[in-house]
Amino acid sequence: MHTKTLSELSSLLQSRQISATELARLFLDRIHQSDLNAFLHVDDTLTLQQARAADEKIAKGEAGKLTGIPIAHKDIFVTTGWRSTAASKMLANYTSPFDATVVEKLREAGMVTLGKLNCDEFAMGSSNENSCFGPVKNPWDKTAVPGGSSGGSAAAVAARLAPAATGTDTGGSIRQPSSLCGVTGIKPTYGRVSRYGMIAYASSLDQGGPIAKTAEDCALLLTAMSGFDQRDSTSIEKEPEDFARNLDKPLSGIKIGVPREYFGEGLDADVEKAIRQALADYEKLGAVLVDISLPNTAMCIPAYYVIAPAEASSNLSRFDGVRYGFRAGNHTDLQDMYRKTRTEGFGEEVKRRIMMGTYVLSHGYYDAYYIHAQKIRRLIAGDFRQAFSQCDVIMGPVSPTVAWPIGEKADDPVANYLGDIYTLSTNLAGLPGMSIPCGFVQGNSAPLPVGLQLTGNYFDEARLLNIAHQYQQATDWHQRTPGQ
Numbered sequence: 001m002h003t004k005t006l007s008e009l010s011s012l013l014q015s016r017q018i019s020a021t022e023l024a025r026l027f028l029d030r031i032h033q034s035d036l037n038a039f040l041h042v043d044d045t046l047t048l049q050q051a052r053a054a055d056e057k058i059a060k061g062e063a064g065k066l067t068g069i070p071i072a073h074k075d076i077f078v079t080t081g082w083r084s085t086a087a088s089k090m091l092a093n094y095t096s097p098f099d100a101t102v103v104e105k106l107r108e109a110g111m112v113t114l115g116k117l118n119c120d121e122f123a124m125g126s127s128n129e130n131s132c133f134g135p136v137k138n139p140w141d142k143t144a145v146p147g148g149s150s151g152g153s154a155a156a157v158a159a160r161l162a163p164a165a166t167g168t169d170t171g172g173s174i175r176q177p178s179s180l181c182g183v184t185g186i187k188p189t190y191g192r193v194s195r196y197g198m199i200a201y202a203s204s205l206d207q208g209g210p211i212a213k214t215a216e217d218c219a220l221l222l223t224a225m226s227g228f229d230q231r232d233s234t235s236i237e238k239e240p241e242d243f244a245r246n247l248d249k250p251l252s253g254i255k256i257g258v259p260r261e262y263f264g265e266g267l268d269a270d271v272e273k274a275i276r277q278a279l280a281d282y283e284k285l286g287a288v289l290v291d292i293s294l295p296n297t298a299m300c301i302p303a304y305y306v307i308a309p310a311e312a313s314s315n316l317s318r319f320d321g322v323r324y325g326f327r328a329g330n331h332t333d334l335q336d337m338y339r340k341t342r343t344e345g346f347g348e349e350v351k352r353r354i355m356m357g358t359y360v361l362s363h364g365y366y367d368a369y370y371i372h373a374q375k376i377r378r379l380i381a382g383d384f385r386q387a388f389s390q391c392d393v394i395m396g397p398v399s400p401t402v403a404w405p406i407g408e409k410a411d412d413p414v415a416n417y418l419g420d421i422y423t424l425s426t427n428l429a430g431l432p433g434m435s436i437p438c439g440f441v442q443g444n445s446a447p448l449p450v451g452l453q454l455t456g457n458y459f460d461e462a463r464l465l466n467i468a469h470q471y472q473q474a475t476d477w478h479q480r481t482p483g484q
């Protein structure tokens with residue numbers, strides 16, 4: 001039962017072969033037995049209450065496609081029932097007075113919340129080692145990282161602790177952990193999914209999205225999650241869409257752009273082989289490969305690691321010991337209280353970024369760093385504009401390597417930043433991007449999943465999902481399940 005897709009679970013629920021309560025119980029039991037550290041807060045009573053309400057809806061014939069299906073939320077989305085911590089000591093005991101729009105929309109669709117998922121502190125990281133609640137283990141090899149920052153989300157879906165999860169992606173945090181854990185995730189076009197109630201990291205880049213087993217499941221979830229929200233000033237005003245509408249379209253004639261810059265130095269040879277094989281499989285499905293160039297790719301790292309910390313330093317100024325969460329004891333005056341609260345409440349990586357961000361925004365450095373990074377951001381968006389005049393979708397690796405051992409890069413922030421080379425540009429440009437499983441490569445002690453990245457033009461999610469779905473109809477990488 002725990003390996004079934006959302007559509008399969010949906011039919012079982014509608015035909016009363018299983019109840020929402022039974023389904024919730026089954027996943028809660030799996031969560032309680034797991035040692036991956038993927039969940040930060042589970043509350044059986046709350047979950048089962050929601051499941052019973054879903055069963056009533058089904059009994060009355062008022063159910064929608066997602067009614068009664070369990071989902072878990074990255075602990076960046078605030079929730080009224082479960083604690084909302086952003087994996088930070090700063091919010092370790094914080095409960096929100098309201099639900100994030102995404103949480104609210106999925107609840108309205110009848111989904112049942114399984115709990116809150118571990119992640120990097122304030123979504124800063126690529127390995128989930130920056131959580132104040134400890135790292136998440138990769139279900140394919142428990143000595144390896146699951147990726148980050150949505151590491152708990154990807155690990156939970158891969159280990160079948162939840163049929164689906166939410167994630168957030170500021171520079172790759174949906175795609176990269178999906179890739180490293182062998183699951184499917186989509187980061188929509190910036191503005192598609194409301195950021196209201198998503199604890200802010202870098203507001204011009206942050207975007208929520210689903211992580212699930214298949215592109216079809218992601219399409220169902222994105223349809224329920226997205227839509228205009230007047231409480232988010234950057235939410236896009238567009239008619240609601242059914243993202244599953246194009247899933248069955250054949251791919252004949254579709255042009256896949258293959259960026260030269262994504263196959264250069266730093267890319268693991270075996271990962272490259274898996275990606276090239278996936279591209280060859282797409283050719284068999286009728287696609288045509290087009291050689292393209294994204295010349296400013298390498299500059300995405302410095303540009304992102306100026307802009308994201310700059311915005312983070314501003315967003316995180318609200319954590320002052322007065323308004324939310326943690327307050328240090330033993331202070332002498334107000335300044336001392338601020339200082340001690342922020343010193344004790346934030347982890348190392350978060351402090352590093354607040355310092356970088358404050359530096360690049362300070363008088364005298366603003367033009368040299370921040371403005372410069374914004375100019376690069378524009379050039380990167382221009383590269384994609386040019387590329388999409390030659391192709392329909394861009395494909396390449398998500399990550400230069402498969403998952404690495406926990407601890408290996410923990411003391412080397414720059415090594416982590418460099419691994420983001422293929423994902424950051426998508427956020428800088430505001431484009432939609434996906435990761436789908438496309439093979440395995442031998443890691444340190446086990447074969448580990450490889451993800452193929454699909455980047456689409458603005459608002460082209462339905463086509464991206466179609467392209468991913470067609471590949472999943474022809475391959476079975478997405479069905480592989482780690483042994484527990």
Ligand code: GLN
Pocket residue numbers: 123124125126148149168169170171172173174201308420
């Ligand atoms: N790894 C990137 C960072 O640490 C991206 C994180 C994210 O997308 N939230 O900023």
